[in-house]
Amino acid sequence: MTSERSGPRWSLLAAAMVIVGVAMGALFSLGVFLAPIQTSTAWSRADISAVALLAWVTLGIGSFLWGALSDRTGPRVVIVVGGLFLGLGLVLASRVDTLWQFMLAYGVLVGLAVGAFYAPLTTVVSKTFTTRRGLAIGLVSAGAGLGNFAVAPLVRWLITQYDWRTAMLLLGDLAWLTTIPLAFAIRDTPAAHAASTTAAMTEAGGPDLPLADIARSPQFWLIALTHFACCVAHSGPIFHMVANATDHGVGMMTAAVVFGLAGLASIGGRIFTGLVADRLGSKRTLIAMLSLQAPAILLYVVARGTASFYLLAVLFGVAYGGVMPLYALLTREYFGQRAMGGAYGAIYMLQAIGMGLGAFGGGWIYDRLGGYGWAFAAAAAVAALAVISALPLGAPRPARPRVSVAAA
Secondary structure (H helix, E strand, O other): OOOOOOOHHHHHHHHHHHHHHHHHHHOOHHHHHHHHHHHHHHOOOHHHHHHHHHHHHHHHHHHHHHHHHHHHHHHHHHHHHHHHHHHHHHHOOOOOHHHHHHHHHHHHHHHHHOOHHHHHHHHHHHHOOOOOOOHHHHHHHHHHHHHHHHHHHHHHHHHOOOEEEEEHHHHHHHHHHHHHHHHOOOOHHHHHHHHHHHHHHOOOHHOOOOHHHHHHHHHEEEEHHHHHHHHHHHHHHHHHHHHHHHHHOOOHHHHHHHHHHHHHHHHHHHHHHHHHHHOHHHHHHHHHHHHHHHHHHHHOOOOOOOHEEEEEHHHHHHHHHHHHHHHHHHHHHOOHHHHHHHHHHHHHHHHHHHHHHHHHHHHHHHHOOOOOHHHHHHHHHHHHHHHHHOOOOOOOOOOOOOOOOOOO
């Protein structure tokens, strides 16, 4: 077997990080576009937040569908098509005149496209790295933080130099120029998938659990509920971070840098928890990071001034970033490699819906109450619920092969 130190595996991992970074950076950049779009149109923050909700719902559905297609064709085709859709959605969104057109271009097309990347690439990396898997998945997840760190200030600079439409158009061009060429560094094929499935069976001492059995497992629903609540909680502060900072007198470019800093801090959180989970287990690490996330969100209720937003960006970034790779690790620990295509796709679909609901809820509360205070307080309460839902998870048990009557 090829060593995990060999070039191809690490090249695949690097390509996956950049692809995820560009895609998630483009999706989260809607928070940077929020105020400029509101200023130049008649759309409210709730209207634009509804676009974010739609994007996350289609991302979730797309993750499940793209994951199933990736299992059949390999991820390369999925990533190329997703890259084409991502660039097209951003370019079309930059040209729209009405809210429903923006919903179709950004909410549907961009959301569907982004779903083609994270879950399939996480599955490929999980199969490729049989040791140091936590670190590898943490690095893929870190790509999202890297994307936020790089894309948010870039988008803000482009808006300052031109306008939001030109900035979104150029972001679409960037998506085409990065995701499609890098897709060819992803070398997993259906044959390699079959080989990795056989290796996973040997590693676990038997075949993985069938997907129907996984769906009936309480652990599946506990992981899904925890991931859903966790994302409902942190998506509002993420999506409205720039708008909230500017509402308190922080300059637009500075607010974008704060947003990027949170993304940068999330990289450290994702890598750190991947390493810790390899040693201490995913459940313990998850509960610790969820317990940090809840008070970090609550601090947004009282945060004022540039310095406090910078400090909170680091704390919150580490917290929300640190939880993200752990759900994929938990899914594999409980259900085996086979679950990464189907069960994790379903779990990721539910968390994506949670991300959309949290982003929309923040805008809805803002429009009705004139501020984000109650939105952040509610998000912190949901974050506490995520901690509670993770506690009943028991220790993972390896799958056992089914013995047929004929074999007996």
